[in-house]
Amino acid sequence: MSDIFDPTRPAARVDTGAAEAARLRQARLTKPPGSLGRLEDAAIALAGLQGRPLPTLERVWISVFAADHGVAAEGVSAFPQAVTGEMVRNFAGGGAAISVLARQLGATLDVVHLGSVNDPGAIDGVRRDWIAPMTANFCAGPAMSELQLRTALEAGAASVALARAAGAELFIGGEMGIANTTSATALACALLDAAPAELAGAGTGLDAAGIRHKIRVVERGLQRHAGAATAMERLRCLGGFEIAALSGACIAAAQAGLPVLVDGFIGTAAALAAVQANAGVRDWLLFSHRSREHGHARLLDALQARPLLDLDMRLGEASGAATAVPLLRLACALHAEMATFEQAGVSAS
Numbered sequence: 334m335s336d337i338f339d340p341t342r343p344a345a346r347v348d349t350g351a352a353e354a355a356r357l358r359q360a361r362l363t364k365p366p367g368s369l370g371r372l373e374d375a376a377i378a379l380a381g382l383q384g385r386p387l388p389t390l391e392r393v394w395i396s397v398f399a400a401d402h403g404v405a406a407e408g409v410s411a412f413p414q415a416v417t418g419e420m421v422r423n424f425a426g427g428g429a430a431i432s433v434l435a436r437q438l439g440a441t442l443d444v445v446h447l448g449s450v451n452d453p454g455a456i457d458g459v460r461r462d463w464i465a466p467m468t469a470n471f472c473a474g475p476a477m478s479e480l481q482l483r484t485a486l487e488a489g490a491a492s493v494a495l496a497r498a499a500g501a502e503l504f505i506g507g508e509m510g511i512a513n514t515t516s517a518t519a520l521a522c523a524l525l526d527a528a529p530a531e532l533a534g535a536g537t538g539l540d541a542a543g544i545r546h547k548i549r550v551v552e553r554g555l556q557r558h559a560g561a562a563t564a565m566e567r568l569r570c571l572g573g574f575e576i577a578a579l580s581g582a583c584i585a586a587a588q589a590g591l592p593v594l595v596d597g598f599i600g601t602a603a604a605l606a607a608v609q610a611n612a613g614v615r616d617w618l619l620f621s622h623r624s625r626e627h628g629h630a631r632l633l634d635a636l637q638a639r640p641l642l643d644l645d646m647r648l649g650e651a652s653g654a655a656t657a658v659p660l661l662r663l664a665c666a667l668h669a670e671m672a673t674f675e676q677a678g679v680s681a682s
């Protein structure tokens with residue numbers, strides 16, 4: 334594999350032979366065929382992605398990318414921008430939701446700080462991959478320069494390289510960045526050719542007037558960048574460093590043949606940008622949950638994705654994806670450990 338990250342390089346091929354072997358095994362296990370529903374589908378999908386009939390999920394890697402957004406100056410979040418940098422410290426200190434979930438799963442938590450206005454400086458357990466304190470306000474100009482976009486995409490690819498070196502069997506990407514539901518909404522509108530009123534939601538907790546204001550801000554951004562014609566250009570003009578890192582991670586993981594479990598609204602907007610830029614990436618994406626954020630269902634539809642969970646979560650940080658891991662682990666255990674009709678001496682139909 335080349336060291337230089339090329340987002341256009343095709344994704345790896347899924348091992349259809351391993352998936353077929355897993356499908357045949359499911360049919361022989363001591364249960365009516367199909368009775369474990371989507372747990373069966375999950376095991377079969379993971380077999381194809383991991384290239385072995387008996388997939389496992391012992392080593393799970395979670396990268397959380399943190400960065401601030403210039404569009405926060407428009408007053409589009411219920412929380413102050415300082416929270417982004419404060420949460421970076423909390424991730425490393427073990428007190429954030431994703432810190433708890435990662436510990437419970439025995440997963441690696443890789444915290445990547447790409448830039449924040451309130452800079453906590455060097456922190457143990459945080460990788461600093463500094464781009465700038467924040468993106469530019471997309472109402473005034475492109476959120477990122479070409480170099481910043483490239484650097485952010487590469488930050489995602491670098492996390493995937495670390496995950497692979499650690500022997501990860503599943504990659505999960507998460508994000509932290511005050512105002513990033515506004516950026517993700519703008520990006521999603523551009524990618525889907527949708528109206529902001531269809532996709533904008535409450536984020537951290539805007540009221541109805543706040544959401545109306547957010548819609549107008551997104552409309553201004555879309556007008557400003559109407560000329561952005563490709564997924565990568567839309568990502569550059571409307572996205573964020575952490576969103577681009579998530580897109581880069583999806584692409585790099587797909588190229589390397591590492592399955593990705595996508596999180597919520599922001600993660601799915603990043604994944605859609607990745608798929609529109611490089612169609613084969615879609616094969617490598619599994620979807621964890623349906624976020625409460627208003628526009629998520631529309632993004633999932635566009636990706637023909639049916640997530641495992643619907644728990645009214647709306648946090649981000651990879652929390653929804655982490656919550657789905659135990660289900661996937663159960664799917665793998667059932668698949669590997671259940672007896673076949675033959676082994677158990679149970680009569681088949």
Ligand SMILES: Cc1cc2ncn([C@H]3O[C@H](COP(=O)(O)O)[C@@H](O)[C@H]3O)c2cc1C
Nearest residue numbers: 410412508509510511512513514536537649
């Ligand atoms: C304490 C705190 C922890 C968070 N962890 C994730 N988010 C989530 O909320 C933010 C997006 O919402 P909006 O666009 O409304 O600002 C992102 O940082 C996202 O990851 C958090 C938000 C807060 C306040």
Ligand SMILES: O=C(O)c1cccnc1
Nearest residue numbers: 597598599624647648649
């Ligand atoms: O679904 C998400 O990813 C989400 C929703 C609201 C706020 N932050 C993240």
